[in-house]
Amino acid sequence: MTELQAARAADSLSAPRLEAGSKRLRYLDLLVALAAFAVLALLPLVSDSKALLDFVIRCSAYGLFATSLNLLVGYTGMISFGHGMFFGLGAYGYGLIMQRIGVPIPLAFLATLAITAVVATIIGAICVRLKEIYFAFVTLAFQMLIHSTILSWSSFTGGDQGLRGGIPRPPFLGIDLSNHVHLYLASCVLLVLGLLAMRQIAASPFGYTLRMIRDNPMRASFIGIDVWRAKLTVFVLAALFASTGGMVMALFVSGAYPEFAYWTISGEGIFINMLGGVATFLGPMVGTVLLLILNDTVTRFTEYHGIVLGVVILFFAIGLRKGLMDFVVEWYTQRRDRASGQG
Amino acid sequence: MLDIRGLSKSFGGVKAIHDVTFDFPDGSLTAVIGPNGAGKSTFFNLITGALTPDAGEILLNGVDLAGRSPPEIVRQGIGRAFQVASIFRSLTVQETLLAAVGADQRRGGVLHRRFPLAETRDRAEYVMELLGLANKRHRTAAMLSHGDQKLLDIALALVLDPKVLLLDEPTAGMGPEERWRMIDKVRELWDRQKITVVFIEHDMDIVFKIAPLIVVLCYGRILATGTPDEIRNNGVVIDAYLGTEHGAAP
Numbered sequence: 001m002t003e004l005q006a007a008r009a010a011d012s013l014s015a016p017r018l019e020a021g022s023k024r025l026r027y028l029d030l031l032v033a034l035a036a037f038a039v040l041a042l043l044p045l046v047s048d049s050k051a052l053l054d055f056v057i058r059c060s061a062y063g064l065f066a067t068s069l070n071l072l073v074g075y076t077g078m079i080s081f082g083h084g085m086f087f088g089l090g091a092y093g094y095g096l097i098m099q100r101i102g103v104p105i106p107l108a109f110l111a112t113l114a115i116t117a118v119v120a121t122i123i124g125a126i127c128v129r130l131k132e133i134y135f136a137f138v139t140l141a142f143q144m145l146i147h148s149t150i151l152s153w154s155s156f157t158g159g160d161q162g163l164r165g166g167i168p169r170p171p172f173l174g175i176d177l178s179n180h181v182h183l184y185l186a187s188c189v190l191l192v193l194g195l196l197a198m199r200q201i202a203a204s205p206f207g208y209t210l211r212m213i214r215d216n217p218m219r220a221s222f223i224g225i226d227v228w229r230a231k232l233t234v235f236v237l238a239a240l241f242a243s244t245g246g247m248v249m250a251l252f253v254s255g256a257y258p259e260f261a262y263w264t265i266s267g268e269g270i271f272i273n274m275l276g277g278v279a280t281f282l283g284p285m286v287g288t289v290l291l292l293i294l295n296d297t298v299t300r301f302t303e304y305h306g307i308v309l310g311v312v313i314l315f316f317a318i319g320l321r322k323g324l325m326d327f328v329v330e331w332y333t334q335r336r337d338r339a340s341g342q343g
Numbered sequence: 344m345l346d347i348r349g350l351s352k353s354f355g356g357v358k359a360i361h362d363v364t365f366d367f368p369d370g371s372l373t374a375v376i377g378p379n380g381a382g383k384s385t386f387f388n389l390i391t392g393a394l395t396p397d398a399g400e401i402l403l404n405g406v407d408l409a410g411r412s413p414p415e416i417v418r419q420g421i422g423r424a425f426q427v428a429s430i431f432r433s434l435t436v437q438e439t440l441l442a443a444v445g446a447d448q449r450r451g452g453v454l455h456r457r458f459p460l461a462e463t464r465d466r467a468e469y470v471m472e473l474l475g476l477a478n479k480r481h482r483t484a485a486m487l488s489h490g491d492q493k494l495l496d497i498a499l500a501l502v503l504d505p506k507v508l509l510l511d512e513p514t515a516g517m518g519p520e521e522r523w524r525m526i527d528k529v530r531e532l533w534d535r536q537k538i539t540v541v542f543i544e545h546d547m548d549i550v551f552k553i554a555p556l557i558v559v560l561c562y563g564r565i566l567a568t569g570t571p572d573e574i575r576n577n578g579v580v581i582d583a584y585l586g587t588e589h590g591a592a593p
Contacts, residue, residue, distance in 0.1 A: 022457030201454060208434070208442040208458045209451040215431040222391065222429070223443045223503060224417040225451055233452065 025203065033196050040188040044181050053184040054252075055296070059288055060191035061248040065265075066272040066284035067198055068241035073270070074278030075202060076234050077214030078128070081266050082139030085123075085146045086239040088261020089116050090246025092150065095163040095256040104172050112247060113240055120239035121232070128231035140263060147261045162257035167250060177251060187248050194241050195285070201237060202281055210234055271309075274316055277323025286325050344369050345390075345421075345507050345539060350399035350409075352389055352563075359385040361563040363399070367507070372533050373541045374554035376574075378584050382563040383543045384426065387509050391423045392416040403507065417447075422505030426512045426543075428492035429499075432485035436476050436495055439484060440467035440502050447503045470502040473532060490521045494528065501532065510542035514549065522546065526553060551575065559584060 044053060065087050072078040093112035097103060103111070123142050127135055150157045158164055169177040177183045201207055209230050212220045217227050250256050259265070268291065276287020294312060298305040320327050345367040352360040360382045367373055375383050388394040390401055392413040401408045408416050431439050437459075444463035445451050453460070471477040474494045479487065484495055493513060500508055513529055514522040526549050533540045544550050550557060551571040559566040559580050566584075567577045574580055 022459070026457055200457075203457050205442070205445045205450050205453040205456065205458045205460055208438065209446065211434060212431045212439075212442055212446075215433050216429060219425075219429040219431065219499070220446075221413045222417060222423055223446050223499060224414045225446050226414050230452065 057187040060187040063288040064245035068238040069269040070284045071238040076210045080139040082143030084265030085143040086242035087246040090243030091250035091256035091260045094247040116243035120236040124235035166254045277326030280325040283325035346402040348400040373556040374550045377560035381560040420506035422500030423509045424497040428496040430484045437480040507539040
């Protein structure tokens with residue numbers, strides 16, 4: 001037996017400490033999530049502003065979408081220009097199921113996720129074989145295909161008018177989503193659970209496999225990683241969270257519109273990631289809040305809001321060369337390292 | 344035992360590897376040498392699945408690996424380090440090796456547990472110690488010196504517990520002192536691990552000092568094989584590659 005084989009045999013006997021450290025981090029995440037949810041849940045008690053609750057619901061929808069995009073962009077190095085198709089698919093899938101079949105809401109959620117998984121597997125199986133710009137443009141092509149289908153199949157999707165007449169929200173388990181506060185709390189629950197799940201993915205061994213693929217896919221295959229399978233898996237997982245964001249949006253506006261599946265949604269997702277940062281898990285969430293605040297305030301003062309947003313993008317892309325959270329984390333780390341060096 | 348039988352690969356009209364047959368005995372240390380364009384790296388690319396051979400067999404303990412994908416070949420027990428260090432730049436040394444062990448244990452797809460897995464620690468730790476990287480474990484790979492990046496590349500191959508380790512110019516781009524330190528490491532890990540090591544090297548002083556067995560490739564064919572003394576005295580090899588500086592005086 002070589003020494004390496006001996007070390008391999010010893011692996012199974014070792015390191016409860018390492019496992020304990022990982023567990024502590026998981027509990028810490030859970031604690032942070034619970035605290036965040038508690039703060040959000042208290043909001044309706046301290047403020048009667050409907051606009052504020054609406055803002056948080058929109059943040060939930062876009063935050064889930066943007067963070068899921070970061071699983072592809074930031075963690076795996078797959079820049080998708082078509083991720084918005086799954087946001088649209090979630091909104092339309094959920095809306096159509098509720099309008100045409102009228103099942104309980106949780107069942108419609110699960111059915112929409114199942115549909116998204118099937119579609120994402122088919123599209124992903126084709127796209128993830130491609131590299132860099134080819135991947136980006138083929139995902140965009142699929143998004144435009146889905147968008148065109150929504151527009152042209154008007155007997156089923158409502159065409160350019162979208163799903164009209166509202167989406168039914170039958171009460172379930174004592175939860176009535178036609179009640180604004182209930183809808184708000186449900187959105188917060190989905191946001192917190194979604195973020196927790198994505199955090200777990202990012203911090204799992206699979207998350208590190210993704211980082212290796214991002215850094216050097218060729219080397220990853222030479223240590224035995226099936227790169228195609230790992231990419232397809234994260235593509236489908238990210239699609240599921242984007243679809244959940246779309247469902248939250250459909251619940252919020254009680255409808256689904258072709259814009260939800262248009263390429264601009266994907267563009268906003270990439271913009272959010274640039275704004276908040278891709279190297280920090282909460283970067284896209286911060287980017288979402290910033291973008292929505294910018295959108296809401298700038299559009300109130302000027303019709304040229306596009307120019308203002310363009311300037312902001314340039315500031316982050318050329319000025320900081322990274323998203324806000326990445327900038328802050330890097331600044332803090334450097335400061336801490338300098339302080340410990342002096343100490 | 345790694346047996347190469349009639350291996351061939353052409354790029355258009357150029358025969359990069361032509362009908363190469365050679366056996367690498369278990370536990371041997373073999374140097375592959377030859378002029379630029381001799382087909383040395385292509386030879387490694389064929390063995391590791393980066394290229395598909397046009398003909399021939401690559402038998403590892405009787406199992407033909409020709410045409411299989413790199414992950415399949417790695418799982419059969421062939422590890423590889425590259426001429427230009429091929430590493431994961433954003434990961435630390437420790438993370439790199441822990442993740443590589445996880446991949447080798449087929450736990451790279453685990454979603455419900457946190458990284459790092461406890462059962463990956465000892466192997467990563469052992470290889471870090473073996474290659475002198477333990478005190479740099481928290482350094483990001485991109486921040487390592489060139490020599491340490493090459494060591495990390497070798498560590499990545501070694502941590503998978505291969506039966507055969509292929510090293511493509513392990514000393515490329517290093518200064519003289521760093522070069523000898525690296526080659527001592529290669530020699531040490533061969534001694535300790537008892538695995539088959541095949542390495543490509545241009546520095547004949549290094550080759551003649553540490554390799555008990557040498558294969559000379561030229562224009563995709565095996566020109567000669569033998570011990571350092573046999574190669575040094577081989578007139579054909581002297582004419583084609585060594586010249587009079589490294590060849591024995593006529």
